[in-house]
Amino acid sequence: MAEEVKVFGAWGSPFSHRVELALKLKGVPYEFIEEDLANKSSLLLKYNPIHKKIPVLLHNGKPIAESLVILEYIDETWKDNPILPEDPYERAMARFWCKFMDEKCMPALWKAYWIEEKERAKAMEEAFEHLKTLENELKGKFFGGETIGLVDIACNWLAFWIGVIQEVAEIELVNGEKFPILCKWIEEFINYSPVKESLPHRENLLAYLGARREALFASTSKQIIY
Known part of the structure; x- marks a missing residue:
């Protein structure tokens, strides 16, 4: 069946x-x-x-x-091609960095790009610190070592969406000069065949996020769904 x-x-x-x-x-x-x-x-x-x-x-x-x-x-x-390490400590660390991405890094970056200009400097500083922490953790080709693992998948927003957001917001925080290790990871990740084949079309995402940004700044609640 x-x-x-x-x-x-x-x-x-x-x-x-x-x-x-x-x-x-x-x-x-x-x-x-x-x-x-x-x-x-x-x-x-x-x-x-x-x-x-x-x-x-x-x-x-x-x-x-x-x-x-x-x-x-x-x-x-599905046991083939594991995305979590076998070692209990390494599994715990993978969960930790996924949680860091979702609870610290992603909200800080989102705020830095979407916040009003007068409040942006502090938000950018916080986002920079979180990105530097993440870069310092990246010691191999991928967060999962030589193959894509749980943390790489959790960081997909940083690998692809962030580049589109930077273009929409006209603010560059993530680049090769500031974060050479992260940017090398981004290149490896988005050019990995299974990743590349499944990413949304960039032009469609640009239009989508551009419309969402306009909606954000037109809204009194300052809330946006991404």
């Missing part, structure tokens, strides 16, 4: 892309179900009633939510 694997996501979401990339690296066939984040489907709300967000992995009728949780589930379910 064939396995049923579905991903509820959005084409422009780095969180959806994490799940898709992990499945591609594992060679797992799946069906992608595009969600309209402004008009979420009844199935998405059914499968993720707590957070009501993408991505959601549906495996043989069982839903799993939250991208990092999904990545670990994928690794434990």
